[in-house]
Amino acid sequence: xxxxxxxxxxxxxxxxxxxxxxxxxxxxxxxxxxxxxxxxxxxxxxxxxxxxxxxxxxxxxxxxxxxxxxxxxxxxxxxxxxxxxxxxxxxxxxxxxxxxxxxxxxxxxxxxxxxxxxxxxxxxxxxxxxxxxxxxxxxxxxxxxxxxxxxxxxxxxxxxxxxxxxxxxxxxxxxxxxxxxxxxxxxxxxxxxxxxxxxxxxxxxxxxxxxxxxxxxxxxxxxxxxxxxxxxxxxxxxxxxxxxxxxxxxxxxxxxxxxxxxxxxxxxxxxxxx
Ligand code: NAD
Ligand code: FES
Numbered sequence: 001x002x003x004x005x006x007x008x009x010x011x012x013x014x015x016x017x018x019x020x021x022x023x024x025x026x027x028x029x030x031x032x033x034x035x036x037x038x039x040x041x042x043x044x045x046x047x048x049x050x051x052x053x054x055x056x057x058x059x060x061x062x063x064x065x066x067x068x069x070x071x072x073x074x075x076x077x078x079x080x081x082x083x084x085x086x087x088x089x090x091x092x093x094x095x096x097x098x099x100x101x102x103x104x105x106x107x108x109x110x111x112x113x114x115x116x117x118x119x120x121x122x123x124x125x126x127x128x129x130x131x132x133x134x135x136x137x138x139x140x141x142x143x144x145x146x147x148x149x150x151x152x153x154x155x156x157x158x159x160x161x162x163x164x165x166x167x168x169x170x171x172x173x174x175x176x177x178x179x180x181x182x183x184x185x186x187x188x189x190x191x192x193x194x195x196x197x198x199x200x201x202x203x204x205x206x207x208x209x210x211x212x213x214x215x216x217x218x219x220x221x222x223x224x225x226x227x228x229x230x231x232x233x234x235x236x237x238x239x240x241x242x243x244x245x246x247x248x249x250x251x252x253x254x255x256x257x258x259x260x261x262x263x264x265x266x267x268x269x270x271x272x273x274x
Contacts, residue, residue, distance in 0.1 A: 002036075002082040005058060010141040013065040014109065015074050016050070022057030024049070024087045030116035031093030031211060031243045034061070035219040036085045038076065043069040046216040046238075048113040049088060059087075062112035062141075089219045093117055093243040096207050099183035101127045103175060104150070105168050105197055107189025108134055111142045113211050114188040115149075122149035129175060129182070130154065133168035133189075137161040169196045176204050184208065187246065191255050198246035208246035212237045215257060229253055 006018040024034060028049045035044045051060035065074045076082070095117075096102070102121055106114035111132055118128045128149055133156040134140045140155065140162060147153045154171045155163030164171060168189070176182060184207040187197040194210040201208040214226035214237040226237035229250035235241065 002085045004076055004078050004080050004082070007076075007078050010062065011139045014062065014139070014141065015065065016060060016062045017073075017076075018058050018060050019082060019085065020057060021059045021085055021087075024085065025052045025054050025057050025059050028052040028059060028088040029092035030120040031113075032088035032090045033219075033242065034059070034085055034087030035089060035216070036073075037083050038069070038073055039083055042072070042083070043067075044217060044219070045069050045073065046089075046219060048116075048211075050112040050115055051119075052116075062109070064109050086219065090238060090242050091240065093186070093209060093211070095121060095124075095126075095186075096184040096209070099126060099207075101129065101181055101183055103129045103131065103172060103182055103185045104146075105131045105172060105185060105187040105189070105193075106133070106142075106146070107168050107187075107193040108139065110187075110189030110193070110211075111146065114186060115142055115145050117186050117188070118146060118149045127151050129180070131156065131168045131171045131175075133157065133193075135159065167196070168193065169200055172197060173200060176201070176206065182206065185246075186210075191251060191258060194246065194249075195251035195255075198249065198251065202247050209243050210246040210249060211242045212244060212249070212254060213258075214238075214242070214254065215260070227257075 003020045008016045047061045104118040130150040131154045188211045217223040217225040219238045221239040231248045
């Protein structure tokens, strides 16, 4: 079980694995994630289910090698097994009812979790306009996948090496102002990007959903690690999310919480290279 069937390098430090996991594949929906461990004393790694194949019993996961655990995961090869894989966890994303045209925004690695949202909506007959952005051309991935489920695909890079030079929000603002009849926005990527999208769409009263990559430990609502403030309520990204109404999210608190363990992550990083 949990055997790696395919492995691919998508961009520097960004890898995709397709893993045998028939029970998870059977139930998975867009927005859900898994938590895995690669050895007995290993850290639990939460990863979005970027795609699933119910017939072949596989799930696809994309990860950035940022700390020791994800670097170790990146060393596993085709045929290796993942020690434990729990999921699907979290709530499937609740898509805006009655929406006919939705803009899906994926920033950097956030393209991995936005793809299943776009695919599921496209399959249910919603027209998708996609915006995919990265720092440079080398970091772009899944353009063909996004194109296949979108009526329009807009690409941005911060340095202008591919597509439009600028941020995803530049294109989003133009699309909203060009009055294309957009009913909602789904935006997934780094927290500052999701905040910027949320601030923008709030001005236009445009329903917006984001997916929070909060710190997670157990993934079952017990540890409190993934606490988020939504409106005036405390929620847990692992059991109540990870998708939430962007206009209700306290992004400043989330960014502060994400910075809390940066030093520990760096120490772990150094140990990985020992
Ligand atoms: P990045 O910082 O390179 O940004 C990617 C794109 O997002 C940029 O090219 C730009 O178009 C847009 N963007 C970034 N900051 C913006 C801002 N202030 N305003 C408007 N647009 C902005 O992305 P990265 O290096 O891939 O991001 C890594 C971070 O994303 C990590 O912290 C990771 O944990 C997080 N992440 C989040 C999710 C999620 O589910 N929300 C998924 C994967 C990764
Ligand atoms: Fe522990 Fe959500 S990860 S409560």
